[in-house]
Each structure stands twice: as C-alpha cells, then as structure tokens.
Amino acid sequence: MQNAVYKDWLYKMLLIRAFEYFTKGLYTQKIVTGTMHLAIGQEAVAVGSIAALKQHDIVTASHRPNHIMLAKGLEPYKIFAEILGKATGYSAGLSGNMHLFAKDKGFWGSNGIVAANIGISTGIALAQKLSKKDKVVVTYFGEGAMAEGLFHESVNIASLWKLPIIYVCENNLYAQSTHISKELATKDIAEGVAKMYNIQTYKVDGMNIEEVYNTFVKIRQQISKKPQPVFVEAQTYRFNKHSVNEKISDYRTHNEISTWQERDPIKTFAQKLIKEFVITKEELAQLIQKAKNRIEEAFKKAYNDSDPKLEEVLKLWQKSPILMQ
Amino acid sequence: MAKITYIDAIKQAISKNLKTNDKIVILGQDVQIWGGYGGLFKGFYKEYANRVYDTPISEFATVNIAAGLAMAGYLPIVEVSFFDFILYAIDGVINQAAKIPFLSAGQFSTHIVFRAVLHSGRGYGATHSQSLEYMFLEVPYIKLFYPSSPNQAYFLTDFALKNIHTAPVFLLEHKLLHQEQEEFNPNIELKPYHPVQYTQGSQLTIVSYGRITKRVLQALTYFDKDTITFFETPFLKPLNIKPIIESVKHTKRLLVIEEGHGTTAAWLLKHIVENLPKGVLEQAKTLHFPSLPHPYNKEIENRLIPTVERIQQTIESLLKQ
C-alpha cells in the first residue's frame, strides 16, 4: 500500500474527529438544539470500509451517521448547513443529520428510526440486481438494531434473493444504556447470522483500519464476482455519550472506557505510521491542524447561510395537499 | 362492449402498465403462482419472471424494500392482501416511504402502489375486516383511492400507476366488489381528485365512498329524485371538496357515511364544515361502524355496517328536522 493512501486515511479520520468535537461544542454551547449522536471512536470502521468500495457504490447509515457521511465524501460545509437548518444543507434544512440525503454522492440517507435503513437498503440492493449494475449497497447500523424484526426479515430476504448488499454492524456494545448482553441472545453475532441466514459473515477489529480495509476489499471483490449479501461485525466503541443529551452515563465504567481509548483507532494508526516512517510527528500535528481549520471554515461558511424560506417549504406542502381547491 | 368484473378491471389496468412501463415490479406474498389475493396478478409471473417477487411473510421488510426500489427509480406494486396486514409495516409506510421525498428535499421520490383489500361484512372477524384508510388521512404525501365499480377500478388503477406521483398511493379494493360487473369502458374519465356526483337534490347532501356507495344508491330509491345530492369520493385523498361545499350551501344538511369506525367520515365532515360560510349548516351527521372490533358473527357484523335500512332511516330523520 502506498504511503499517500495511509496518509489519506489518517487525514479522513482526523477530519471526522475534528468534525465530531466541533459539533459537540455546538450543542454544549447551545448554538444548535435537538439531538446529535457522535461516533468518536468508530472512525476506522467508516473510513476503512468505504475506502474499499467503488465510488458509485451506495451507502446508508443510521442515527449515528457523521463518520459515514464524511468518509463517503460529503462536504462538511453542507452537513453543517443541514445541522444548522439552513437552506443550503444537503436536505435543504428540512431534515437534520439524522435524515440527511446526498444522492449524487451515493449517500442515500441516514435514518432516525433504528433499523429502518436496513430494510430500505435491501430494496435499493434489489434495484441494483434488477438493473444488473455492479453496484453494491452498504448499510451501517448498531448492534442494538439487530434486535429489531426488520433486521431479520431483511437479511433473510437478501439471502433468498442473492442481493448485492453489505450489512455492517458497528458493534459498540451499547444501545443507549443497554449492554449487548441484554439486547441479543446470541453470544456470537457473526456466527448467529451466518447460521440462521446462510450468508457469509465476517468479524473485524473496528479499531484497526487496515484490517477493516482488507476485509472489505475481499468482500467487495466477492460480490462483484457473485452478487450476494454479506454481514460484517465491526467491533468498536463509542468514546462519548450515546447522544449529546445523555444525562445518566454510569452504565459504563471509567476503566472500560479508558481500556478502549487505549485502542483509539486514530491514535494507534498514527503511532504506527510514525513508527514506520510514513509520517513524522510534525506532519501529524500539521494534519490535525489542517483538519481543524477545514472544519472551522466549513462551519463559518454554513453559519452565515440563510434559513429556508417558509414559502418554499409550504410549496413542498402544496405538492401534497389534503384538499384540492 | 363486453362486461368486465371489478377485479379483472384492476388486472387489465396493471397488465397495460406492465407492458409500457418496465420499471414496474410486483412484490408480496404468493404473487407468483396464486397471483396474490383473488388471483389479481395471475399470469404476470409467466410473462415477466424477473418483475414478480414472492416475498416471505415479512410485511415490514417488504414495505421498506419497496421504498428502496422506488428511490432507485422502480415502481413497486406491493400486494398487501388484507388491509389489516399493513399494521405490521406501518413504520415503513408512515416514517419511511411517505417522508423520504420531503426529507430528501425532492432528491428521491417514493412512488409505490399499495394494493390492499378490505373485507368488512364477510365474517372474517376482528383482525381481517378493518377499514384502516383513516390512519393515512393526515399523513403528508400519501394518496388514497378506492373504486366502487369496475370502470372506476380500471381508471384509478391506471391513474395510480401513472408517473405523476412522488409518494405512496393506496389502491383500496373491497372483496365484496370483486365480482361486480359492468360494461367495460376503458375510456372512462374521472376528473382527478374530484368527487363523483350521482344525484342532484335540494334538501340533503350525502357523501360516501367505497362499497357503501352501493347501499346509499339503494337507499336513495326510496326518496324523491330532487331531494338529495349524493357524492362519492373515489379519490379520497387528496380531494377537491368544492363541489360538496357548494352543494351543502344549498341543501344546508350533510350526511357522511363510511363502513369503518368513523374517523374518515369525521375527517370529511371537518373539512367540509370548516369551509362553509357562517350560518349555513343546519344539520350534520356521520354514519359508521360503532366503536367495537368487528364481531365474527356475520349477521351481527352486517347490522353494524351502515345498512340500507339505517341509511334510509337516517335520511328520513334528517329531512324531518
């Protein structure tokens, strides 16, 4: 692998982290209200997997979508605009980051309803099969979503119909305050899914970007050769609260959090690149600064944009009247 | 011209559209061999093998899959079968399919046709007999069509499949209408989103839809021709209520009748009444199924759905006042 690629991965992860910390600040300073689910700690899953896909592959995400969107190449400026409810946002300020669509970028939606995109993405995959394109659909969700009936209905159908889709479970061990042991009866997600639904499944260390990337390269090639669904469990951890509004956070011990933080996917990867002389410490500091600057500029630009006009929003409503007069 | 049944009329319209629109995909339970409920899709699998999908008994995934297909430019016809079964998939309908056009600010449309069959009056019991259209009345973007005759069924099916919709359309059928026949008129033109007017009278305006239309028409035979104005709303939503409002301005009395639990009638009443000028309305009433699950005993069930007799009595009492 070329050093430039490694640097690119590192920069992308740094950009995501800078975005997430900046966004967190917007909520603590009450510049934005509503809710926000940060993915700090889960960056390697997004960047590693999407780097292995083709540009035209279609990606969807859940209520925790920022790392996926940025890895897929969405512009921080237009995501900020959406978060700020501006007309220039990806969804014209109508949706927020939990329901953000950027069709042209191949990002076909985040979703505020746990597991909903697992079903919708299965349909998008059926469309790819019908139009005989070598396009793969990749949908990201948490392990909590696997307790939903829709997950099971969808994977079952994808297996029966041999649909080109990768179901990526970002197993961060907790659904809100609920530990996986209270959520899923199986002791081994990947094995359980493989047995029940007769599909190939993989388990990857989600804190290790190279492992994620290599696994996805293999999967992507497989699906090109022979369209079929694949399930991946990426073992990871969210370093922050479930959402910016979380009040009671004592369901995880400090010890557990700090043990996982030692495996920080960005820190460990950066250390490795320094050790292997791919980058220097100075270059790392520059990359961190570059990412921060880019995020700040993007925010500043979005902040000064205009809100959507009420008349324009009502025009959308007129497309859907209850009464016609 | 030859006669056609209600269900064959729907089939003809789907068949015509399958030929001209290769984006149409049919999916649902038992559609390939049985042709879905009542054999509606029978034969299509032979002709279009890769456009007709038997789904497992997975209503929730089926609806979400339809949303994904529609986002990618296909036009799914979803076989819901008994309307009651949509309840398993309600998030897919209300939170996903119906919202995606708005949430994506027009980047995606989710034109899906849901084919759902109503069954009140057949002794199928509480979970197989409901009129659930009321659940979707105030869901933005969703459209609801419900034909009462074969020619209407042909027109509305064809209309539901036209590339003019951006979100889900419910095509409601009643099992008890499936074998109704009339001279087939494929050139019938309903005015989109307008009510259909049957009679013109000066004392009472009646609004109804679906299979109750037949009962109202029967009840009307007991009254003088110029007494009652009767509107049917095969386009239930969206609906142009102007003609109805104009009529009530004249008759000052309004009766809305439905086979379900009354929310749809209340909804129609609300929109009509609040658009009337002050002091016009003298009487307004709704007639519907009582607030009970549908009893299994068919005799009893059928006495609770507005009967011809009850419609007639209600009209009489309204005319007296």
Ligand SMILES: Cc1ncc(C[n+]2csc(CCOP(=O)(O)OP(=O)(O)O)c2C)c(N)n1
């Ligand atoms: C259908 C539905 N039920 C409940 C919620 C509330 N909720 C939001 S996130 C969440 C936990 C999801 O956990 P998981 O799928 O593991 O994803 P994670 O938050 O860990 O990324 C819950 C219960 C929801 N948004 N949608």
